[in-house]
Amino acid sequence: MRNETLIVEDLLLLMFDDKSGTIAGEGTLYYTLGGAVLVELALGKHVRVDENDQGLNGLRVHAVTADPPVDPLLRAAHEKIAARKRGVQTLLIEIGTGMRETVLDRLVERGMLRQETKRTLGLFRTTVTKAADTGHKKALMEKVRAVLVDGAEPDARTTALVGLLSASGTLPNLHRSIPWSGKIYTRAKELEQGSWGAEAVNAAVMRTVAATTVGTAIAATS
Numbered sequence: 631m632r633n634e635t636l637i638v639e640d641l642l643l644l645m646f647d648d649k650s651g652t653i654a655g656e657g658t659l660y661y662t663l664g665g666a667v668l669v670e671l672a673l674g675k676h677v678r679v680d681e682n683d684q685g686l687n688g689l690r691v692h693a694v695t696a697d698p699p700v701d702p703l704l705r706a707a708h709e710k711i712a713a714r715k716r717g718v719q720t721l722l723i724e725i726g727t728g729m730r731e732t733v734l735d736r737l738v739e740r741g742m743l744r745q746e747t748k749r750t751l752g753l754f755r756t757t758v759t760k761a762a763d764t765g766h767k768k769a770l771m772e773k774v775r776a777v778l779v780d781g782a783e784p785d786a787r788t789t790a791l792v793g794l795l796s797a798s799g800t801l802p803n804l805h806r807s808i809p810w811s812g813k814i815y816t817r818a819k820e821l822e823q824g825s826w827g828a829e830a831v832n833a834a835v836m837r838t839v840a841a842t843t844v845g846t847a848i849a850a851t852s
Contacts, residue, residue: 635740635766636666636667636670636701636703636704636736637666637667637669637670637673637787637790637791637794638663638666638667638670638703638729638733639733639736639737639740640770640787640791641662641663641666641791641794641795642663642730642733642734642737643737643742643743643766643767643770644767644770644771644774644791644795644804645659645662645795645798645800645803646743646759646761647803648760648761648764648767651758651759651760653730654798654800654803655798655799655800655803655835657838658798658799658834658835658838659726659730660722660723660726660727660728660729660730661722661723661726661798661831661834661835661838662726662794662797662798662800662831662835663725663726663729663730663733664721664722664723664724664725664726664727664729664831665722665726665794665797665827665828665830665831665834666790666794666827667703667704667707667725667726667729668691668707668718668721668722668725668827668830669790669793669794669825669827669828670704670790671699671704671707671708671711672826672827673786673787673790674699674704675694675697676693676694676697676698676699676704676708677691677692677693677694677708677711678691678692678694679691679692679718679826680692684717685717686717687716687717687718687719687720688717688718688719688830688833689717689718689826689830690715690716690717690718691711691715691716691717691718691721692711692715693708693711693712695712698712703732703733703736707725710724710725718826718827718830719830719833719834722830722831722834734759738759738762740766741762741763742761742762742763742764742766742767743759743760743761743762744759744760744761744762745757745758745759745760746758746760770791771804771807771808773788773791774788774791774792774795774804774808775807775808777789777792777817777821778792778808778814778817778818779808779809779814781817784821789821789824789825790825790827790828792817792818792821792822793818793821793822793823793824793825793827793828794822794825794827794828794831795818796815796818796819796821796822796828796832797822797828797829797831797832797835798831798832798835799832799835801814801815801818
């Protein structure tokens with residue numbers, strides 16, 4: 631059993647609604663989870679970016695091959711980056727696609743979530759994900775709340791979590807634990823803008839939202 635959770639695991643846990651079993655920001659979740667993996671690789675000094683090396687798909691991400699990560703999820707992403715230098719926007723999709731199921735499986739393995747298979751109308755099988763051991767999630771929420779509400783100085787991992795929640799647009803979904811306000815928005819945005827990974831996620835999410843809005847408007851007027 632792995633001991634320390636990854637940022638991507640903690641992020642999905644915070645985005646998971648214990649009551650409904652849904653995940654906030656599903657439509658752009660692959661961007662957010664891909665960004666979480668990139669941020670973790672950057673914190674571990676497994677990847678780097680050069681502010682002067684930017685293409686159409688954003689900053690190009692370079693793999694640092696001297697010390698590859700041990701965790702299989704991170705190692706697979708690192709190998710993908712090492713194979714060919716690409717822009718961060720491309721990597722968000724390539725790394726994040728399929729990550730939802732992988733991370734859910736890991737959280738089930740850790741006992742933090744559980745999955746039940748049910749039959750609908752006696753014919754169709756559906757898998758429902760529910761909260762299990764919520765102790766770790768409560769501890770995470772307290773750290774995030776301390777930073778956003780109480781003004782505590784965050785460590786690197788909490789900074790990454792808050793920045794990614796802000797970038798994904800899902801932070802308001804935590805309003806039961808962290809009341810949403812202009813102060814919370816401003817503080818979270820500051821942490822988001824300090825991370826190239828979180829900023830890339832926000833750009834991707836906003837682009838998708840804008841495209842969806844335009845598509846809806848065109849459909850409504852046609």
